[in-house]
Amino acid sequence: MPSAVPGETDMAAPASPVALSPTRDFRALAVEAARGIYTWDSRSSSYSDVYARVRSWWELLPDGSNPLSVLVKEFEATGVTASSFTSLGQQSARQSATGQSVRCDLELAKVQEFPPPWTGLHVCTVIVQVVNQTTSDRNTFSAPITLMLNCPPAVTAPADRCAMVAFYATADRIVY
Structure with missing residues (x-):
């Protein structure tokens, strides 16, 4: 039976993987991606499945400033590693997330001090x-996660939507 609380999922059912919608709304994309990064179900997917889904959202930049090695480190900072997922699978573990708040760009003190290097690059926590x-x-529990979103008019962004180009879950990389 589905939960009566909006945004809460029935944890008896497998957590549905979050799919990112093509959008120019970088705030909505940030919340959707953050939810998706923290949502998985070991009963219906493997670590490789979960990693591949998140990896498919990470669009590499032509200058190489967001290498996949960063993705691996930050994904593991969410608490999921290949070895822990095996143990989690034995416990029928599942996880879901809901967005509680989002702050972007000049709402973040660090971004006020160090603005993004090009127009169209947005930083949201x-x-x-x-x-x-x-x-x-x-x-x-509550967890902060910072997302970097590349949107038009950036020349490196898709023409019709924003793209996630990085996220940070390690405490020293979170932007406030």
């Missing part, structure tokens, strides 16, 4: 509420 559940335990 999303606070997500994460529900982590296994067959025997349920844990809820």
